Amino acid sequence: MARAQSPAAGTTIQTDGQPDGARAARGPATPRLHRLADRIETLSALDPVGDRLAAAVRATVRPGRLKGLMSGSWLGHPVHPVLTDMALSAWVSAALLDVWGGEETAPAADRLVAAGIAAAVPTALTGMTDWGDTVGGARRVGLVHAAANSAALTLYSASYGMRRAGRRRAGLALGFGGAGAVLAGAFLGGHIAYSRGVGVNQTAFEEALTEWTPVLDESELPDGQPVRARTPDGVELLVLRRGTEVFALSNRCTHRGGALHEGEVDGDVVTCPLHGSRFCLRDGAVVRGPASAPEPAYETRVREGRVEVRLLEIHRERAA
Numbered sequence: 656m657a658r659a660q661s662p663a664a665g666t667t668i669q670t671d672g673q674p675d676g677a678r679a680a681r682g683p684a685t686p687r688l689h690r691l692a693d694r695i696e697t698l699s700a701l702d703p704v705g706d707r708l709a710a711a712v713r714a715t716v717r718p719g720r721l722k723g724l725m726s727g728s729w730l731g732h733p734v735h736p737v738l739t740d741m742a743l744s745a746w747v748s749a750a751l752l753d754v755w756g757g758e759e760t761a762p763a764a765d766r767l768v769a770a771g772i773a774a775a776v777p778t779a780l781t782g783m784t785d786w787g788d789t790v791g792g793a794r795r796v797g798l799v800h801a802a803a804n805s806a807a808l809t810l811y812s813a814s815y816g817m818r819r820a821g822r823r824r825a826g827l828a829l830g831f832g833g834a835g836a837v838l839a840g841a842f843l844g845g846h847i848a849y850s851r852g853v854g855v856n857q858t859a860f861e862e863a864l865t866e867w868t869p870v871l872d873e874s875e876l877p878d879g880q881p882v883r884a885r886t887p888d889g890v891e892l893l894v895l896r897r898g899t900e901v902f903a904l905s906n907r908c909t910h911r912g913g914a915l916h917e918g919e920v921d922g923d924v925v926t927c928p929l930h931g932s933r934f935c936l937r938d939g940a941v942v943r944g945p946a947s948a949p950e951p952a953y954e955t956r957v958r959e960g961r962v963e964v965r966l967l968e969i970h971r972e973r974a975a
């Protein structure tokens with residue numbers, strides 16, 4: 656924000672006319688909507704409902720093919736945001752036609768409302784699966800996000816019914832209500848992803864170890880048992896020795912940051928202890944979701960009794 660000096664008192668004044676002191680007393684200048692989402696994060700009254708629902712979702716969609724399909728293991732990132740774009744764009748386009756179109760565009764607007772309803776169903780299902788693995792503030796905001804989107808779906812379904820019944824005015828009013836609800840839901844969805852990092856590859860900001868880096872003594876590696884190691888710069892790794900082979904992956908699960916060294920190892924695969932994603936120890940590939948991003952994987956060597964690691968070439972290319 657631009658600033659100006661008050662000639663009388665020499666006090667720094669914001670150009671909106673408020674002295675720094677008044678703004679400081681109100682707390683940091685966080686946008687109001689963001690503060691509202693932050694407030695929802697603290698609403699522990701939502702927990703009894705949220706925790707029960709999340710447990711029911713996890714019990715219904717267990718780690719396996721269906722969960723991987725719905726979470727985006729086949730796509731390389733979560734499916735839910737792709738589907739939200741489809742529902743949202745159809746409904747927003749319908750609203751624009753309702754406002755600016757005429758009689759001749761009414762059938763197109765109605766079809767867009769129907770398309771949004773059709774897209775909303777898989778969108779809700781994939782969102783619910785992702786939400787089932789959240790905790791704390793993200794779970795609370797996610798619950799309100801789901802409520803807003805459910806309200807939007809109900810309003811648009813009623814709107815479509817009214818349009819089909821020839822009650823256009825009522826159909827438009829319900830549609831505008833749906834647009835308001837879906838935009839509120841979209842804001843909260845954005846908050847979950849961009850402020851809480853849900854759905855983001857949890858290793859995205861990890862330092863890329865493109866040069867050989869010592870991580871621990873070979874003598875610290877028991878055979879067949881995963882060990883947590885740390886580079887001098889603080890990157891955590893899972894290191895596993897099996898016979899003469901040494902494997903190394905980032906220790907932070909790409910899904911929600913579970914500690915992989917606490918997971919079970921079966922052959923060339925490690926299972927995350929939090930939500931059951933499985934990764935190949937050799938190249939970090941996702942063997943089973945809900946994780947959608949592969950785990951950074953390292954080649955290893957032993958020099959003077961120290962185990963050294965370097966990102967596999969395929970991961971170095973990604974990091975470049």
Ligand code: FES
Nearest residue numbers: 908911913927930
């Ligand atoms: S943190 Fe969810 S599967 Fe690892």
